[in-house]
Every structure is written in C-alpha cells, then in structure tokens.
Amino acid sequence: MSSTPSGMVDARQRARALDQSDALASTRGEFNIPTGAQIASSRLSDPGPASAESESGQGRDETAECVYLCGNSLGLQPKRTPARIGQFLATWAAHGVQGHFKPLNDSPLPSWVDVDARAAELVAPIVGAAKSEVAVMQTLTANLHLLMSAFYHPDINGRHKIILESRAFPSDHFAVETQLRHHGLTPETSMVTIQSPFSEDNVLSSYDIMSVISTHAASTALILLPGIQYYTGQLLDIPVITAFAHKHGIFVIWDLAHAVGNVPLSLHDWDVDAAAWCSYKYLNGGPGCIGGLFVHERNSLVTKAVTDDKPEEGYSNRLAGWWGNDKRTRFAMANKFHPVGGAAGFQLSNPSVLDITSLTASLEVFALAGGVPALRKKSLALTAFLESLLLGAMSADHRTLFRIITPSDPEQRGAQLSLLLPPGMLETVMKELEARSVIVDERKPDVIRVAPAPLYNTFSDCVEFVEAFSTALEAAKGAKAG
Ligand SMILES: Cc1ncc(COP(=O)(O)O)c(C=O)c1O
Missing domain, CATH: 3.90.1150.10 (Aspartate Aminotransferase, domain 1)
Structure with a gap:
C-alpha cells in the first residue's frame, strides 16, 4: 500500500x-448506510x-x-422507508380493500386512492412545477414512450425527425428507434444524432446542439435530450435549448434521470414541454421504484366537457387508461374516456401503493433538508x-x-x-x-x-x-x- x-x-x-x-450533516442519520x-x-x-x-x-x-x-x-435507503412501508402493510392487513378509500386518523399515509396526488405534491417543488403538471407513474422508459405517443405525430412530408444525442442512454435510443418504426419510419430517414465536433468525450456545448437543431429545423418534430448526461455527468442548459427549439416550432422532451433531486429544476418557468424521470437515483425511492413525468400545463388542457360534441378534440391525443380519467367519473365505469386536466390525465393504471409509499418516505427527507x-x-x-x-x-x-x-x-x-x-x-x-x-x-x-x-x-x-x-x-x- x-x-x-x-x-x-x-x-x-x-x-x-x-x-x-x-x-x-444531520440528514445522513436519516439513511441506512x-x-x-x-x-x-x-x-x-x-x-x-x-x-x-x-x-x-x-x-x-x-x-x-x-x-x-x-x-x-x-x-441509499432512508430509515423512514421500512417504517412507512410497514404502515402501508399494516393498513392492508387490517383494512383490506377499505384501504383504498378509508382515511385512518392515526396514519401518516393517505388512503390509497390519493397516494399519487400526494406524491405529485411532494415531487412538484423538486422539479419546479405546479402539482397539476406532475404525475408519479410508471417507469422512465415507459413514460418516455407515453410522452412520445402523445406528442410525436410525424409527417413524412413535413416534420418527422427526432433529434437525440449520439451517446444517449441505450434505453432512450431504443425508445426513439422503436417509436420511429412504430410509425412506419426508419432511423435512416428520421433519426438525427448529435455529436460534438470538438470534444473527444462528447461533452456537448449548447452551440453543438443548436446547430444540429438549425440544420434539421424544418423536418424535426421532436427532440429528446438528457438534463444530465449519464456518462459524462454534463448538465445541459435546459432553458436555453428549450427556447431555441421552440423558436423552430419543435417539441422537446427531457430525460431527467440524473437531474431530478440533484440540481435545481424550474420546469414550468423554463417553459419545458414535457419531461420524465426515475426515482431510484438521487430520489432514493428504491430499485425500480415508480417514476414520474411533467407535462406543461399548456400541453395538458382539457377544454371540452364529456357531454360536448367530440369531447376527444378537447385534449391532446394520448394512450389512455382508467387512472387518467377524470376522478369524478373514474369509478362510473362508462366507456367514455375523459381525462383529468394536467399530467395526471396521462396516467394509465392504478399505481403501486408499495412503490409510492417507498418514494414518499424519501421525499419527506427532501422536505426536512429544505x-x-x-x-x-x-x-x-x-x-x-x-x-x-x-x-x-x-x-x-x-x-x-x-x-x-x-x-x-x-x-x-x-x-x-x-x-x-x-x-x-x-x-x-x-x-x-x-x-x-x-x-x-x-x-x-x-x-x-x-x-x-x-x-x-x-x-x-x-x-x-x-x-x-x-x-x-x-x-x-x-x-x-x-
Ligand atoms: C439517462 C437514463 N435514461 C433512461 C434510463 C432507464 O430507466 P428505466 O429502467 O427506469 O426505464 C436510465 C436508467 O438508469 C438512465 O440513466
């Protein structure tokens, strides 16, 4: 030695x-090391x-x-996580199905029907969003696909390309490639990758990114970029790149896997279109824990009532499930999808309460830390x-x-x-x-x-x-x- x-x-x-x-210093004591x-x-x-x-x-x-x-x-695992999961398990054990709706006076946990809303409330300040702009749901790659299904509508004679970085995390690359194929397109015609002409490590300047956007502006429908690049650890200039893409009429989705809980984010004020993240890194939710997404309020409006003519024209297209339906009619069991306004309207399934309980236990520590x-x-x-x-x-x-x-x-x-x-x-x-x-x-x-x-x-x-x-x-x- x-x-x-x-x-x-x-x-x-x-x-x-x-x-x-x-x-x-004291927040270290909140964790099992x-x-x-x-x-x-x-x-x-x-x-x-x-x-x-x-x-x-x-x-x-x-x-x-x-x-x-x-x-x-x-x-790492917060010490609160096993405690909160224990309380969830005790609720299930003692109340069975009633746990969905019955508030328990001495429990710190919401009834299960409200866990997603409570989690969105806790995540919103972490990503700089209104709580209605955030949904805690699914996992990162699934959410990227859901966002693309809602906001990528290619036109081979017009805007059809997706721009991403050449060394994107493989899951993002696969998601883009298969979205293209799903729409009958190919990466050869419709995928553009950004590589730095100057940096051997592929650290991308905003200039590198913006010049690729400029070159393909007229034919690009969507950009997918990481907030922080997983390999180099580079934090991209999210507001500047977003504004530049918007100038060219391009929708941008941000993969915030390495940024959420790590760096300050102001997704609403930066006018970000949409973003998705996982919760097992800096958010300490646990391996494979439930992810989340952000949809700017302007992209999730519901402007028609379900009783209006063609109500489906009153919201952006999406792949839907019953949990995205308006809460007031979710349990009416009518086959008429009418989403709740905001990001929650992109939910598909009732979420894993086990997962959300694990995540919100950790988010309590974020609140404690200021x-x-x-x-x-x-x-x-x-x-x-x-x-x-x-x-x-x-x-x-x-x-x-x-x-x-x-x-x-x-x-x-x-x-x-x-x-x-x-x-x-x-x-x-x-x-x-x-x-x-x-x-x-x-x-x-x-x-x-x-x-x-x-x-x-x-x-x-x-x-x-x-x-x-x-x-x-x-x-x-x-x-x-x-
Ligand atoms: C940048 C980035 N994107 C996507 C993923 C895939 O996440 P998931 O397996 O939760 O879909 C990861 C996983 O680490 C990641 O780091």
Whole structure:
C-alpha cells in the first residue's frame, strides 16, 4: 500500500472541519448506510462484528460505514422507508380493500386512492412545477414512450425527425428507434444524432446542439435530450435549448434521470414541454421504484366537457387508461374516456401503493433538508472538494492515470464526476475500491462515476475515496504492467 501523501493529511483535516460546520450533516442519520462488512458479505443477514478486519488486509474497520458514492445509480435507503412501508402493510392487513378509500386518523399515509396526488405534491417543488403538471407513474422508459405517443405525430412530408444525442442512454435510443418504426419510419430517414465536433468525450456545448437543431429545423418534430448526461455527468442548459427549439416550432422532451433531486429544476418557468424521470437515483425511492413525468400545463388542457360534441378534440391525443380519467367519473365505469386536466390525465393504471409509499418516505427527507436549493449548495461544495482532491492532493504520478471528463464549470454539472481511466484498468480499479469498502459505479468501457450525494455523503467520504482511488490506480498500473 502506498503511503499517505501529506496533501491527504491536510485534506482529512479540512474535511473534518467542513463536516463539522455542515448545516445538512444531520440528514445522513436519516439513511441506512451499509457497513464495510455488509458490502463484503454475500449473506442477507447482518455479518456482525465477527469480520471486523477486512479479508484483504486493508486495515479498514469493516464495522464502519462504507464510503457510498453511488447515489447517481441507486440512492441509499432512508430509515423512514421500512417504517412507512410497514404502515402501508399494516393498513392492508387490517383494512383490506377499505384501504383504498378509508382515511385512518392515526396514519401518516393517505388512503390509497390519493397516494399519487400526494406524491405529485411532494415531487412538484423538486422539479419546479405546479402539482397539476406532475404525475408519479410508471417507469422512465415507459413514460418516455407515453410522452412520445402523445406528442410525436410525424409527417413524412413535413416534420418527422427526432433529434437525440449520439451517446444517449441505450434505453432512450431504443425508445426513439422503436417509436420511429412504430410509425412506419426508419432511423435512416428520421433519426438525427448529435455529436460534438470538438470534444473527444462528447461533452456537448449548447452551440453543438443548436446547430444540429438549425440544420434539421424544418423536418424535426421532436427532440429528446438528457438534463444530465449519464456518462459524462454534463448538465445541459435546459432553458436555453428549450427556447431555441421552440423558436423552430419543435417539441422537446427531457430525460431527467440524473437531474431530478440533484440540481435545481424550474420546469414550468423554463417553459419545458414535457419531461420524465426515475426515482431510484438521487430520489432514493428504491430499485425500480415508480417514476414520474411533467407535462406543461399548456400541453395538458382539457377544454371540452364529456357531454360536448367530440369531447376527444378537447385534449391532446394520448394512450389512455382508467387512472387518467377524470376522478369524478373514474369509478362510473362508462366507456367514455375523459381525462383529468394536467399530467395526471396521462396516467394509465392504478399505481403501486408499495412503490409510492417507498418514494414518499424519501421525499419527506427532501422536505426536512429544505429542498433542492439547500441540497445544491452543499452539493456544489462537496463536488468541488472532491475535484480539488483529485486534481490537487493526489500524487502527480496517479494524476496522469485518469482524466475528469465532467465539465469543470459547476453550472454544467450536478453531483457526479466521471473519471476516465486508461484502457484495461477499470476492472482492477473497481475491485480494489470495493476491497476498501468504497462503492462507486462503472460505465464501460473506461469510466467510473463518483457522486457525493448531499443528503448523506460527507467531505470525509471524498477524502476516503481519493485515498482508496490512489491505491487502486497503483494496483491497476501494476496489474497492467504484469
Ligand atoms: C439517462 C437514463 N435514461 C433512461 C434510463 C432507464 O430507466 P428505466 O429502467 O427506469 O426505464 C436510465 C436508467 O438508469 C438512465 O440513466
């Protein structure tokens, strides 16, 4: 193991001081943070203190909490989550079907028929929307398809193209490609991908994006872009790109998987058309938890009454289900779809109460923390601290072994830094980090993503990561040479 450079000793002291003065320090206590022993164990039951020293002999106390910097992939479990799920299960056990409608005086949970509305109320401030513009429903890719089914109406002789980035998350790429085929079109004629002509890492400037939009403006129907790009961690300029697309009469859908709960969003004020997100990353809803979507109020109007002539002309086209129907007539069982105004009118099925209960438990913690603006303040400091350690406190030798590909401008990134390694080192680096109870994630071929989440990460976590990373790089260099 390499000795600790003096820069790291200073860094530890600075981190301790920053942690002590952190106004959000207490929210860490709201989370279950796995111990090193738990991370190392392949048993469900708690491995307990027996394995107190790491097998790999790294000298780290394995009963200590691990260094979890992976909120960009799966957020940690809030302690409230099992408690709230327990209350939901108790409601089901004791009240059966009555749980749908019967309010329980001593329960913090709404009756099930209202869980989606309650969740929308909690998510709305996180995305900067009116609560009627948000629906908590389905999952991210499904919601992208639903939004495209509502707002992508191609005309092969006019506007038919969809623009997306060349390195879009595969699910988004598949969604676009299959939407085109679903409409009898092909990617060759109707899919345009944006690639940066200047950046080898494909960090896209607004100029890169806008020049592609300009080139294809007359034939483009839709743009699908990420708020934060999953690989590079780049935060795009959502309001500027949206306004530019609107100038050309193009509808834009934003994939906010990596932006929601991470950076401040003002979807309504930015005049965003529509957006979708998942809730298992920075929102800490749990693996595969229910997602959400935003539809700007101007795109979800219901202007005719169900008794009017041709009521279906009074709302935007969409694929429908009974949960999107006007609540007042939802249970009347008449086969006459008439959506509730707003994003809720895009719902299909009655939502999983188990999922929503898990999500809203976590959203309680967001409210406790003072919402995204307070979290962003800490997040900017945490990520800048991590960056300063990577660039300043590591040995010059180790610094040559990786490159931060996330933009250095804090306005162009969220919590995550993506570190590009030389080919062939990823596997060893990940193994060595894990052996030191450090959890980050990898995106092949050569990137590790490191995301200090302000709800539960500390400045000391950043120092521990950088120390472990130095050792992991040394090991990977040795393994490669050998
Ligand atoms: C940017 C982005 N888009 C889409 C998805 C797919 O999400 P889901 O599996 O919830 O549909 C992910 C998943 O991580 C993602 O990161």
